[in-house]
Amino acid sequence: MSDFLAMGGYGGYVWGSYAVFFIVLAIDALAPRAQRRRVLSELRGRLLRRRPRPTQVP
Amino acid sequence: MNILTLWFHKLGSPPTFYRIAGWLMPWCYGLALVTGVAGLYGGLVQAPADYQQGDAYRIIFIHVPSAWMGLFGYFFMAANAFVALVWRIKLSEVLAMASAPAGASFTFITLVTGSLWGKPMWGTWWTWDARLTSELVLLFLYLGVIGLYHAIEDRRQAARAAGFLALVGVVNVPIVHFSVNWWNTLHQGSTVRLFGPSSIVPSMLWPLLLMAIATHLWFFGTVLARTRTGLLEVDGGKDWVRRIVLADDAGPSAPAASERSHV
Known part of the structure; x- marks a missing residue:
């Protein structure tokens, strides 16, 4: 296992590359x-501003 | 209109594509993870060490697929930008702009992993040779497209302006690809060929190809995700978007569904 992590002495370079790839x-x-969340909340705000809230209608 | 053009028109309509993309997206991510894990197992565990580079060569399994994706992503973006500029298809505008961040990510990975590979093998992090410089230009083109797109208020005008820049920058794609043949460079030539035999042993080739499939799928996963959001943005006032926004309203911040059902 430690052999695997050492990568023949190149561990830092190899695992550094893989870390960059995944991050x-x-x-x-x-x-x-x-x-997507930001766009949806923006659109919702625009929609609610344009017309009265349906919940306020009895 | 025959069935094919009819189908094409339907697929190109934002609400239809939004739905199909939403269905495809988890498949792209899921299959990317499966092929990625298999490819990494093959590359990191199964494949033998290189006779010259030892274990350092294992960076190839992410460096080369990312480099392919940087070029493929640019090609995909430019092709969509071309369609968007000529036929003014809304979906193409959104697709082109959605592929820019994904392509930029892969190009960035290529540059960083290449640097991390260059240090132990060439003795330097960076050199201003043809392959490395043109790859850096590729990253700057991506960033230029993204920057221009976000600098203009109107989404559709922004997509057209940035799409034009993407089309101009397409001259860089063959330069990146052929730079190792056209100029003397530290960077090695290609070892994997579409036509003709590859100069790489099968035990190293199959993990590389699996990683290439995984990165393609991941690319399309994030492109579809961005396209869905982009379609909501450009079609903001349309009925189909309104329905989605209101349905999303039933999320955590809204009144519970049970409260609503008996009103």
Whole structure:
């Protein structure tokens, strides 16, 4: 196992690369989720401003 | 209109594509994870060490697929920008702009992993040779497209302006690809060929190809996710978007569904 982690002495370079790969791709996949929430709440705000809230109608 | 053009028109309509993308997206991510895990197992555990580079060469399994995706992403973005500029198809505008951040991510990974690979093998993090410089230009083109898109208020005008920039920048794609043949460079030439034999052993080739499939699927997963959001943005006032926004209203911050059902 420690042999595997050492990567023949290149462990830092190899695992550093893989860390960058996973972190950047995770951000790449999570960013659209945050953006979607932002756009939906923006649109909801615009929608509610344009017309009275349906819940206020008895 | 024949059935094919009819189908094409239907697929190109934002509400239909939004629905199909929502269905495809989890498949893209899921299959990307499966093929990625298999590819990484093959690359990190199964494949033997390189006779010259030892274990450092294992960076290839993320560096090369990311580099392919940087170029593929640019091509995909430019093709959609072309369709958007010529035929003014809304979906193409959104698709083009959705692929820019994904392509930029892969190009960034390529540059950083290449640097981490270059240090132990070449003795330097960076050198201004043709392959590395043109890859950096590729990243700047992506960032330029993203920046221009966000600098203009109107979403559709922004997409057209940024799409035009993306089209101009397409000249860089063949430069990146052929730079190792056209100029003398530290960077090695390609070892995997679509046509003709690859100069890489099968035990290293199959993990590389699996990783290539995984990165393609991941790319399309994030592109579809961004396209869905982009479609909501450009079609903001339309009925189909209103329905989605109101349905989403039933989420955690809204009154519970049970309260609503008996009103």
